[in-house]
Amino acid sequence: MSDGKTDDELAAEWAAELEADTAAQGGDDDGLGDDFAAEWEASLANEEQAAKTNLASAVVGSNTTTERILNQDEIDSLLGFSLEDEEADDTSGIRAIINSAMVSYERLPMLEVVFDRLVRLLTTSLRNFTLDNVEVSLDAITSIRFGDYLNSIPLPAILSVFRAKQLDNFGLLTVDSNLIYSIVDVLLGGRRGTVAMRIEGRPYTTIERSLVTRLVEVILGDAKQAFAPLTDVDFELDRIETNPRFAAIARPANAAILVKLRIDMEDRGGRAELLLPYATLEPIRKMLLQNFMGEKFGRDNIWEGHLASELWAAKLDIQAVLDEMDVPLGKILNLEVGDTLFLNATPDSRVEIKCGEARLTDGRVGRMGPKVAVRVESPISDRARAEILGDS
Numbered sequence: 384m385s386d387g388k389t390d391d392e393l394a395a396e397w398a399a400e401l402e403a404d405t406a407a408q409g410g411d412d413d414g415l416g417d418d419f420a421a422e423w424e425a426s427l428a429n430e431e432q433a434a435k436t437n438l439a440s441a442v443v444g445s446n447t448t449t450e451r452i453l454n455q456d457e458i459d460s461l462l463g464f465s466l467e468d469e470e471a472d473d474t475s476g477i478r479a480i481i482n483s484a485m486v487s488y489e490r491l492p493m494l495e496v497v498f499d500r501l502v503r504l505l506t507t508s509l510r511n512f513t514l515d516n517v518e519v520s521l522d523a524i525t526s527i528r529f530g531d532y533l534n535s536i537p538l539p540a541i542l543s544v545f546r547a548k549q550l551d552n553f554g555l556l557t558v559d560s561n562l563i564y565s566i567v568d569v570l571l572g573g574r575r576g577t578v579a580m581r582i583e584g585r586p587y588t589t590i591e592r593s594l595v596t597r598l599v600e601v602i603l604g605d606a607k608q609a610f611a612p613l614t615d616v617d618f619e620l621d622r623i624e625t626n627p628r629f630a631a632i633a634r635p636a637n638a639a640i641l642v643k644l645r646i647d648m649e650d651r652g653g654r655a656e657l658l659l660p661y662a663t664l665e666p667i668r669k670m671l672l673q674n675f676m677g678e679k680f681g682r683d684n685i686w687e688g689h690l691a692s693e694l695w696a697a698k699l700d701i702q703a704v705l706d707e708m709d710v711p712l713g714k715i716l717n718l719e720v721g722d723t724l725f726l727n728a729t730p731d732s733r734v735e736i737k738c739g740e741a742r743l744t745d746g747r748v749g750r751m752g753p754k755v756a757v758r759v760e761s762p763i764s765d766r767a768r769a770e771i772l773g774d775s
Contacts, residue, residue: 491640491664491671493613498524498642501609505644508601513569515648522643522654530635532658533627541587541623542630543599548617552663553632556602558595562646562653566598567591569648592623599623602655613670613685633660640664703757704735705748733760741770 502519509517536542536557543556567590587595603618610616624630633639642657664671670685706726733745734757744767746757 491668493671493673494524494640497609497613497671500612501605501642502644504605504608505602505646508605509646512598512601513566513648515569518647520645520647522645523641525641525643526638527641527658528635529631529633529637529639529658529660532639532641533631533635536627538627539587539625541592541595541625542627543596543623544621544630544632545599545603545618546621547663548619549614550616550663550666552660553621554618554660554663555630555632555658556599557656557658558598559653559655562655563587563591563595565646565648565651565653567594568651570594587625596620596623602657606657614667633662637662699738701743702737703746703748704737705732738767741767743767 498521502521505519506517509519537559539560541558541563543558545554545556546552547554571594599620603620606618607616637660639658639660642659644655644657646652646655706728708724708726710724731747734748735745736743736757736759744759744761744763746759749756749758
């Protein structure tokens with residue numbers, strides 16, 4: 384050290400100075416001590432309150448650790464409004480609840496039989512129409528809301544509105560752009576093995592619309608034949624539209640049956656979609672409920688009508704009996720050419736008209752032109768009707 388003091392001496396000096404300062408400030412010590420104690424107590428209270436707040440936050444945090452924000456896919460799955468609903472057969476969530484009141488096509492088993500028949504008929508008809516190798520396949524049969532279908536139609540497309548005369552309602556046949564240009568290419572002599580060119584950004588020409596109209600008429604003609612075993616219905620083309628807004632044949636919320644047909648012509652082709660509102664199918668709903676043709680649910684009008692028409696068209700053998708007599712068997716066996724049998728009848732006697740063993744009525748023998756005829760003289764009796772029809 385510069386002044387020659389040791390460490391012990393310096394420590395003693397500092398202690399003496401500290402005691403002198405303390406003595407000088409003796410009057411203010413008690414006030415400072417009280418302020419310091421109050422400040423310390425307030426600090427402890429703040430820390431305790433902060434600890435309680437943190438604990439409550441920790442409890443709330445532990446309860447909300449399982450909650451998180453759903454992404455768009457999870458929201459769509461929950462609500463059932465995902466973009467893939469159109470292609471997916473099963474729906475869930477709110478969409479499933481909404482559509483639970485919709486009649487499913489699976490409850491109309493005969494529809495599959497009708498449209499399978501339509502596919503077979505179209506395969507043959509389109510081969511004759513295009514003179515090309517055509518394959519028609521049934522992609523799907525689904526139930527859909529009419530408004531949802533109009534919003535899902537990929538444009539450009541041609542929409543054909545047709546009328547079902549006997550059912551007194553309308554249907555919709557949509558031909559997509561791929562099939563339109565394929566049909567135009569085939570009918571106008573396009574080469575095989577080349578992909579049909581798609582021209583976007585312009586309306587369809589008169590030639591294209593005319594050719595597609597002929598295609599639609601072929602499909603509607605086969606649809607009539609497909610429904611023929613169930614009922615006679617004529618599908619007549621009403622108009623051709625290119626804007627879905629002008630093809631509104633039902634309310635947006637109404638349910639409909641959508642049939643998707645795939646038409647392939649070697650490496651060309653497209654899709655045609657047939658839409659029938661449930662209001663159109665309502666008159667023949669009982670027929671469509673059958674699992675097979677002729678199935679009976681209480682009273683089957685189809686089978687009864689068919690049986691009645693066949694019965695009325697049945698052919699029966701009618702006999703005109705002039706007289707009957709008892710002859711010994713030996714005399715009958717000894718009959719020769721030229722023998723005469725004498726009947727107990729005169730030229731004015733009535734003949735008995737019989738069907739099998741049942742006596743129908745009677746009449747008189749006469750002549751009409753070169754043929755012998757019998758004129759009916761009395762109506763057929765109720766007993767004769769009962770015997771013919773097999774009633775007890």
